[in-house]
Amino acid sequence: xSRNTLLRRALVGLAAGAALAIAVPLAASAHVTVNPxxxxxxxxxxxxxxxxxxxxxxxxxxxxxxxxxxTPLSAVLVQPVPGWTATVEKGALPAPVxxxxxxxxxxxxxxxxxxxxxxxIGQDQFQIFSAVLGPVPDTGHIVLPAAQSYSDGSVVDWAAxxxxxxxxxxxxxxxxxYVNDTPPSGEHSHSHGSATAAPAExxxxxxxASSTSDSSGVALGLSIAALVVAAAGAVLGALAFARRxxxx
Numbered sequence: 001x002s003r004n005t006l007l008r009r010a011l012v013g014l015a016a017g018a019a020l021a022i023a024v025p026l027a028a029s030a031h032v033t034v035n036p037x038x039x040x041x042x043x044x045x046x047x048x049x050x051x052x053x054x055x056x057x058x059x060x061x062x063x064x065x066x067x068x069x070x071t072p073l074s075a076v077l078v079q080p081v082p083g084w085t086a087t088v089e090k091g092a093l094p095a096p097v098x099x100x101x102x103x104x105x106x107x108x109x110x111x112x113x114x115x116x117x118x119x120x121i122g123q124d125q126f127q128i129f130s131a132v133l134g135p136v137p138d139t140g141h142i143v144l145p146a147a148q149s150y151s152d153g154s155v156v157d158w159a160a161x162x163x164x165x166x167x168x169x170x171x172x173x174x175x176x177x178y179v180n181d182t183p184p185s186g187e188h189s190h191s192h193g194s195a196t197a198a199p200a201e202x203x204x205x206x207x208x209a210s211s212t213s214d215s216s217g218v219a220l221g222l223s224i225a226a227l228v229v230a231a232a233g234a235v236l237g238a239l240a241f242a243r244r245x246x247x248x
Contacts, residue, residue: 044134059120
């Protein structure tokens with residue numbers, strides 16, 4: 001094998017490892033998530049939906065979050081976002097439900113954030129959408145399916161339940177708010193309690209950073225491993241290149 005071939009293989013290994021190191025954290029952090037992901041029964045919880053854009057050619061222009069109907073939330077407030085119109089859609093429940101001693105037959109069913117014309121979440125960008133949900137039902141967890149619409153007409157449904165994701169990790173997981181259940185291994189719970197208003201705008205960056213750190217811990221380890229493998233390949237290739245006797 002020629003020296004050029006050995007060197008070329010070493011460089012290819014290094015490039016492949018670097019690409020894996022970059023791609024793994026991006027894939028791991030690209031989900032629509034809710035933060036904090038825990039809440040106390042009976043509280044009015046402030047939650048933040050983090051919405052990153054995965055598309056390289058289109059921007060996110062709409063987010064629809066479906067609310068539970070078996071354990072309905074009687075009060076839903078949304079924080080205004082410049083350039084977006086937020087709507088809480090209310091309607092009839094499939095069956096009346098008792099909430100804090102009151103029987104209700106109607107409740108908020110969906111939150112919709114729609115971008116104004118010319119506005120969207122572009123590539124390598126994310127947006128935080130905040131809401132207050134309550135009173136939080138005394139249940140295990142609340143699945144909050146989210147539909148993310150792009151400017152090219154495509155829609156990504158983040159709707160798989162924790163059990164569905166456990167059985168098939170290729171599914172798109174829905175944001176989940178854990179109440180009495182413990183978040184699955186790998187998901188960090190956050191402090192929770194009652195709230196009456198969404199957090200101030202300046203708190204969003206901290207929320208997003210915390211959520212990003214939570215979701216990328218495993219990815220960081222994989223990235224480091226990929227870099228180590230790539231570096232080892234490059235070193236072996238270089239050693240082979242150096243030890244090969246020169247032709248006279």
